[in-house]
Amino acid sequence: MKYTSFGKTGIRVSRLCLGMMSFGNQQAWHLEIEDAKPIVKKALDLGINFFDTADVYSAGRSEEITGELLSDYRDDVVIATKVFFPIEGFTAEASPNRSGLSRYHVFRAIKASLERLKMEYVDLYQIHRLDKSVSPEELMRTLNYLIESGSVLHIGASSMFTWQLAKLQWVADKLGLEPFSSMQNHYNLVYREEEREMIPFCIDQNMAIIPWSPLARGFLTGKYSRGIQPKSVRAKSDPFLEKRYFKDEDFEIVERVKQLSEEKEVSPAQIALAWLFTKSYVTAPVLGATKVEHVEQAVEALDISLSSGDISFLEEPYTPHPIIGHS
Ligand SMILES: NC(=O)c1ccc[n+]([C@@H]2O[C@H](COP(=O)([O-])OP(=O)(O)OC[C@H]3O[C@@H](n4cnc5c(N)ncnc54)[C@H](OP(=O)(O)O)[C@@H]3O)[C@@H](O)[C@H]2O)c1
Numbered sequence: 001m002k003y004t005s006f007g008k009t010g011i012r013v014s015r016l017c018l019g020m021m022s023f024g025n026q027q028a029w030h031l032e033i034e035d036a037k038p039i040v041k042k043a044l045d046l047g048i049n050f051f052d053t054a055d056v057y058s059a060g061r062s063e064e065i066t067g068e069l070l071s072d073y074r075d076d077v078v079i080a081t082k083v084f085f086p087i088e089g090f091t092a093e094a095s096p097n098r099s100g101l102s103r104y105h106v107f108r109a110i111k112a113s114l115e116r117l118k119m120e121y122v123d124l125y126q127i128h129r130l131d132k133s134v135s136p137e138e139l140m141r142t143l144n145y146l147i148e149s150g151s152v153l154h155i156g157a158s159s160m161f162t163w164q165l166a167k168l169q170w171v172a173d174k175l176g177l178e179p180f181s182s183m184q185n186h187y188n189l190v191y192r193e194e195e196r197e198m199i200p201f202c203i204d205q206n207m208a209i210i211p212w213s214p215l216a217r218g219f220l221t222g223k224y225s226r227g228i229q230p231k232s233v234r235a236k237s238d239p240f241l242e243k244r245y246f247k248d249e250d251f252e253i254v255e256r257v258k259q260l261s262e263e264k265e266v267s268p269a270q271i272a273l274a275w276l277f278t279k280s281y282v283t284a285p286v287l288g289a290t291k292v293e294h295v296e297q298a299v300e301a302l303d304i305s306l307s308s309g310d311i312s313f314l315e316e317p318y319t320p321h322p323i324i325g326h327s
Pocket of ligand 1: 018019020021022029052053128158159184185211212213214215216217218219221232233234235267269270286287288289290293294295297298
């Protein structure tokens with residue numbers, strides 16, 4: 001395994017993070033603990049030390065599974081979770097204080113996450129989205145209180161516009177508070193809008209960059225074809241997969257991924273990940289896995305080298321996309 005610094009923090013993380021959204025019971029493609037266990041075990045055996053969950057994943061079940069499978073390894077793993085979205089059963093309309101980033105909710109949400117994880121603290125607490133109704137001052141003070149009170153070691157942000165992140169970091173600096181250490185953003189071969197503003201900003205600020213859906217929810221694995229109704233369990237039960245990808249221009253890229261994978265005798269998923277690994281600014285893609293071999297292949301991809309010609313071949317057909325993942 002290769003390890004790298006997590007932004008400005010002193011933490012060393014594996015160059016691959018295992019996303020725990022696959023584990024739970026909310027959608028047909030989610031795996032319960034018995035099936036999650038060998039995947040997490042394989043990740044640990046291969047040196048992955050970085051795991052990402054959220055309170056909203058399977059209404060907290062993902063956090064419970066994360067805690068059950070990783071508590072024995074607590075002093076060797078980096079645990080990240082998130083807050084913002086309403087947990088199933090509590091709509092923002094009917095339960096207005098059970099989501100978002102108010103001090104009221106965040107204070108309760110971290111306690112609930114720690115209880116589900118059965119941990120005293122998390123290493124990274126991320127805001128899953130920006131809550132425009134909460135002032136940057138309230139948000140940064142609340143998150144810093146969690147650091148000072150020992151519930152959280154570092155704080156991170158997820159998908160938003162660059163100017164919004166810049167404002168939060170500026171407010172933290174103005175108040176003498178700890179800024180966000182990381183950005184978890186939507187970034188893969190078929191969605192590269194982040195290269196325009198967010199990634200240069202994070203590089204400038206020495207923030208960790210941990211892309212979510214690095215395989216575009218499986219689209220970049222080459223298992224789907226133009227004009228053919230997707231049949232995988234995930235495609236049938238993940239409402240975002242077909243909606244976010246599957247455009248003609250996306251297929252053009254996946255066809256190049258497949259072509260290169262045949263030439264190099266590796267899988268398309270490995271090419272898509274190897275491309276991300278060529279970007280030194282990517283700290284660790286947050287991989288989703290539903291089989292042990294997904295983790296094995298992802299780790300092998302760390303050793304696949306792509307030439308500048310290969311990279312240009314994969315990148316060349318990309319055209320600008322509308323924003324996907326935040327608004
Ligand atoms: N911050 C955010 O807003 C946000 C949003 C989304 C996700 N996330 C995080 O990102 C993580 C990953 O998200 P994701 O599941 O969408 O990621 P992904 O890595 O883009 O897609 C994962 C899917 O790709 C397929 N796959 C993976 N490796 C494969 C291989 N070697 N061969 C064939 N297929 C392979 C599997 O599909 P099948 O199951 O169909 O086989 C798997 O479910 C989540 O667990 C979560 O932690 C964060």
